Amino acid sequence: MAGKAFRSGYVAIVGRPNTGKSTLVNALIKEKISIVTSKPQTTRHRILGVLTAEHYQVMLVDTPGLHAGSRKLINKSMNRAAIGSLADADLVLFMVEATGWGKEDDYVLDRLASIRCPCVLVLNKLDLVKPRSALLPFLDACSKRHEFAAIIPISAVRGKNLDRLLEVVLSFLPEGEMLFPADVTTDRNAAFRIAEVVREKLMESLHHEVPYGLAVEVGQMQTRDDLVLVDITIWVDRESHSGIVVGKGGANLKRVGTAARLELESIFDNRFHLQTRVKARKNWSDNARALQQLGYEIR
Numbered sequence: 190m191a192g193k194a195f196r197s198g199y200v201a202i203v204g205r206p207n208t209g210k211s212t213l214v215n216a217l218i219k220e221k222i223s224i225v226t227s228k229p230q231t232t233r234h235r236i237l238g239v240l241t242a243e244h245y246q247v248m249l250v251d252t253p254g255l256h257a258g259s260r261k262l263i264n265k266s267m268n269r270a271a272i273g274s275l276a277d278a279d280l281v282l283f284m285v286e287a288t289g290w291g292k293e294d295d296y297v298l299d300r301l302a303s304i305r306c307p308c309v310l311v312l313n314k315l316d317l318v319k320p321r322s323a324l325l326p327f328l329d330a331c332s333k334r335h336e337f338a339a340i341i342p343i344s345a346v347r348g349k350n351l352d353r354l355l356e357v358v359l360s361f362l363p364e365g366e367m368l369f370p371a372d373v374t375t376d377r378n379a380a381f382r383i384a385e386v387v388r389e390k391l392m393e394s395l396h397h398e399v400p401y402g403l404a405v406e407v408g409q410m411q412t413r414d415d416l417v418l419v420d421i422t423i424w425v426d427r428e429s430h431s432g433i434v435v436g437k438g439g440a441n442l443k444r445v446g447t448a449a450r451l452e453l454e455s456i457f458d459n460r461f462h463l464q465t466r467v468k469a470r471k472n473w474s475d476n477a478r479a480l481q482q483l484g485y486e487i488r
């Protein structure tokens with residue numbers, strides 16, 4: 190009897206900001222691949238998470254939340270990264286919140302009109318649906334908006350119904366080969382992941398517009414025995430934000446540094462020493478050269 194066919198393919202996860210796309214990638218891979226915060230527009234790049242098992246390899250493509258109304262170059266770069274993921278996808282997971290459909294979700298659905306692969310609607314944050322009986326009519330209303338290949342309610346944070354979601358994902362993947370070695374879980378290198386973890390802790394520690402004007406750049410990295418020394422520059426887009434990031438007597442930066450170090454030590458099997466400095470570069474997020482230097486896709 191022939192063995193079970195190996196399946197592999199690209200699954201683009203798209204949706205408006207803050208619906209839980211990165212949380213889902215981390216939950217499926219059971220590793221911190223992509224940073225998560227309570228604030229919208231956390232993910233700024235396309236990030237691959239690779240899930241490998243005996244009979245399949247799924248390339249989960251985490252994307253920045255699609256959003257309208259911002260003219261800055263960084264927002265255009267983020268939207269382009271998300272839209273770009275659709276071209277190579279074997280399957281699209283369109284993520285909305287199970288508590289309701291908004292105009293921002295319509296914006297995303299409009300962008301999905303021309304895709305050629307199947308699109309599964311994922312209703313996340315099931316744990317927030319109260320009363321539970323509200324789910325069925327919502328599911329029904331969603332099914333009338335578009336011909337989705339399937340509609341799956343989940344809770345990424347609680348791990349609810351993820352087995353079912355994975356089953357559905359696999360049913361849409363073509364037979365194919367392994368594209369990454371079995372022990373590889375992401376296409377991103379250590380420097381990128383370190384910068385992102387620092388940005389996550391910074392974003393959570395700051396408010397209003399400050400988190401959106403932040404970029405984190407990893408410079409020199411040196412390894413001494415099991416200790417990794419990392420040189421980190423935190424960019425802010427106006428001078429007055431430097432002091433806010435540093436905090437009174439350096440308290441905020443210290444807190445952020447400790448939280449980042451602890452998390453990095455749990456992701457990588459190393460001890461870390463982070464050397465951080467804060468620099469201002471006026472309006473870097475709307476400056477093509479600055480964006481390119483910081484690793485953003487600019488056409």
Ligand SMILES: Nc1nc2c(ncn2[C@@H]2O[C@H](COP(=O)(O)OP(=O)(O)OP(=O)(O)O)[C@@H](O)[C@H]2O)c(=O)[nH]1
Pocket residue numbers: 204205206207208209210211212213224225226227228229230231232233252253254255313314315316317343344345346347
């Ligand atoms: N209650 C609840 N919260 C969730 C769930 N999944 C994600 N969240 C929370 O939603 C927030 C946003 O999660 P992210 O994973 O960063 O969302 P995202 O879609 O990647 O956001 P962007 O990168 O900004 O587009 C975080 O505070 C998560 O903890 C869930 O199933 N239930």
Ligand SMILES: [Mg+2]
Pocket residue numbers: 210211212223224225231232251252253254
């Ligand atoms: Mg994200």
